[in-house]
Amino acid sequence: MRAITVVQAAPGVWLEPTQTWLYTQVINLPAHVESHVFCEATRNLDVFPFPRIHNLENDSRRMQLADRLLRKLRVCRHFAWAKRARELGARLVHSHFGNTAWEFLPVARSCRARHVVSYYGFDVNRLPRRGRWPARYAEVFREVDLVLCEGPHMARCLRELGCPAGKVAVHHLGVPVHEIPFAPRTWTRNERLRVLMAAAFKEKKGLPRGIEALGLLRGSLDLELTIIGGSSPSAEGVAEEQRIHAAIDRAGLRHRVRLLGYQPQRVLHEEARKHHLFLAPSLTAANGDTEGGAPVTLIEMAALGIPIVSTRHCDIPGVIEDEVTGLLAPEADTVALAERIERMVKISDAWASMLVAGRRRVEASFDARAQGVRLAELYAELVDASSP
Numbered sequence: 001m002r003a004i005t006v007v008q009a010a011p012g013v014w015l016e017p018t019q020t021w022l023y024t025q026v027i028n029l030p031a032h033v034e035s036h037v038f039c040e041a042t043r044n045l046d047v048f049p050f051p052r053i054h055n056l057e058n059d060s061r062r063m064q065l066a067d068r069l070l071r072k073l074r075v076c077r078h079f080a081w082a083k084r085a086r087e088l089g090a091r092l093v094h095s096h097f098g099n100t101a102w103e104f105l106p107v108a109r110s111c112r113a114r115h116v117v118s119y120y121g122f123d124v125n126r127l128p129r130r131g132r133w134p135a136r137y138a139e140v141f142r143e144v145d146l147v148l149c150e151g152p153h154m155a156r157c158l159r160e161l162g163c164p165a166g167k168v169a170v171h172h173l174g175v176p177v178h179e180i181p182f183a184p185r186t187w188t189r190n191e192r193l194r195v196l197m198a199a200a201f202k203e204k205k206g207l208p209r210g211i212e213a214l215g216l217l218r219g220s221l222d223l224e225l226t227i228i229g230g231s232s233p234s235a236e237g238v239a240e241e242q243r244i245h246a247a248i249d250r251a252g253l254r255h256r257v258r259l260l261g262y263q264p265q266r267v268l269h270e271e272a273r274k275h276h277l278f279l280a281p282s283l284t285a286a287n288g289d290t291e292g293g294a295p296v297t298l299i300e301m302a303a304l305g306i307p308i309v310s311t312r313h314c315d316i317p318g319v320i321e322d323e324v325t326g327l328l329a330p331e332a333d334t335v336a337l338a339e340r341i342e343r344m345v346k347i348s349d350a351w352a353s354m355l356v357a358g359r360r361r362v363e364a365s366f367d368a369r370a371q372g373v374r375l376a377e378l379y380a381e382l383v384d385a386s387s388p
Contacts, residue, residue, distance in 0.1 A: 001032045004379055007085050007113070009095040009104045010039040014055075015048040018200050020265055021173050021296040022096055023048045028174065028372030033379060036088055038081050038104075047264065054084055082110035091383045092116065095144075098123035102136045105143055114382040118148040118171070121204075121292030124157050129288055138162055145382050150293025151315025157292075171375060174368030175299045180269070184305035184355040187276040187348045193223040195341075196275040196306070198268055198297055201231035201240045204289045206281035206311065206331070208247035213281070213337040215251025221345065226258045226275065228268055268297070272306050277344060280310040283331040294319045299366045302326070302358035307351055309340050319366070325358035 008026050014037050015023055026035055027050070036052045085093070085107050093108045094116045095101035101117035108115040117140065127133050141147070141163040148171040149155050155168045187193065195214060199205035207227065214225055227244075231237035248257050260271070272278065278301045282291050293315040301308055302319065308326035310316050320326035327344050329336040 001030075001376075001380065003032050003034060004092060004376075004383055005034045005036065005088055005090050006379060007081075007088070007090045007093045007104075007107065008035045008037045009093055009100050009107070010037055011097045011100050012040050014039040014042050014050070014053060015044055017044060017047070017262055017264075020048075021175075023050075024176060024368050025173060025372070025375070026050070028176070028368040030373055030376050033376050036090070038084070038107075054081075056080060082107045085111045085113065091386075092379050094118070094379075096120070098137060098140060099127060099133075101140045101144060105139065108143070114146075114379075114386055115144040116146045116148060116378070116382065117144050119154060119158060119292065120150070122289050124149075124154055124161070124290070124292045125284075126287060126289040128161055141167070146378065148378075151318040153315045153318075154293050169378070171378070172366050172371055173293070173296050173299070174366050174371035175296065175303055175362065176369075177303050177363055177367045178369070180300065180303040182303070182305050182359050183273055184352060185273075185276050185307060186351065187345075189348075191276070193221060193277060193345065194275040195223055195225045195277045195279055196228070196272055197225065197279050197281075198228040198271075199280070199295065200229050201237055201244060202289065203236070203240055203243075203285035203287070204282060204291060205229075205295075206283040207240075208243045209283065209332060209334050209337060210279045210281040211244065211247040211251050211253065211257075212334045213341060214279075215247075215253055216335070216338040217342060218252055218256075221342070224256045224258070225253060226260060226271060228260045228263050228271060230262045265300075269300070269304060272301060272304050275306060277341070278306045278308045279341070280308065280316075281329075281331075281337055282311050282313040282316060284313070290314050291316065299362055303362040303366075305355045305359060307344055307355065308358070309337070309344055311337070319361070320358075321361075325354060325361055 037050055038054050040056045042055050090111050090113050092114045093104055095104045096118050098119050147163050147167045158168050159165050197210055231241040248254055280298055284290050291314045298319050308320055310320050310328055311331040312328050313331040322328040327340045329340040
């Protein structure tokens with residue numbers, strides 16, 4: 001296939017520890033797509049190495065001063081990036097998150113490239129409530145060529161924000177299925193039930209609800225809980241961490257909870273293989289923040305073979321089908337969540353068929369290699385349509 005040079009516009013830093021899914025998306029594009037990551041700064045390159053990263057931190061003093069001046073003048077920063085995109089001969093810009101797309105509109109204009117934007121979560125439900133973002137999103141929807149999202153719920157949200165329906169397409173995030181051995185979990189009634197939750201400490205993840213649901217079962221079920229994740233130093237992050245600790249105390253689980261902090265993906269998978277149940281109680285936060293689509297961790301857990309209890313939130317039902325590949329409760333309903341956990345325990349003899357169905361769904365719809373090929377096809381369609 002014809003080579004395509006693509007600017008992968010990263011959300012500020014390449015790459016935060018919780019954004020493995022973005023790295024997976026970029027590195028699984030086929031070889032004829034030459035991706036160049038544009039970012040403001042780099043972090044964790046030992047975990048997320050990439051051969052073609054263009055980092056504003058490494059720009060010349062002159063370029064950095066120009067960028068600062070543009071920021072002071074409230075002009076969208078684009079000077080250094082636009083120059084570099086033209087030098088590379090970029091045919092397409094792929095912006096990751098809606099706010100990144102707005103920042104990169106001048107870059108796409110400058111090099112006359114097609115522009116794709118992927119929305120992921122806070123940029124669909126939370127960011128549009130703020131300040132000038134409704135007007136900025138109108139500009140994005142007017143100028144970009146294609147808007148990608150994780151599932152039908154997010155697609156509907158984008159249309160409600162004003163994105164033309166003809167520009168919206170569902171494109172699933174993928175996981176490296178070939179690197180995740182299928183190890184279906186089993187549980188016997190004389191065993192302590194080991195439950196795992198893994199998420200950033202954000203309200204939308206619903207961790208306090210999950211803890212409280214387990215607390216309701218403490219008297220009838222021998223269980224323990226492991227939590228992988230942590231909070232940001234922001235006021236919101238600190239407040240959510242406090243809510244999590246308060247929920248642990250209210251549930252009477254202080255001596256049955258392991259808090260492991262943030263861990264690399266390898267450790268997450270190792271822990272999953274030691275546990276019987278994965279709990280993901282996502283919900284809509286008070287500030288409007290949501291998953292947008294579905295947590296990629298759910299896809300990984302389904303691929304690995306651990307029973308999943310989650311919620312009917314955003315596009316989670318597109319990954320976890322109730323009573324088929326897992327169990328779902330209404331979001332923010334602690335009692336219902338406890339009932340679904342209890343049901344999962346009662347049907348432990350039927351886990352095998354549920355876990356096989358979950359793995360097959362991931363293989364069919366969420367394989368990173370296949371999704372990389374599909375994304376490259378979308379790129380080629382746009383670039384070919386613009387060729388004379």
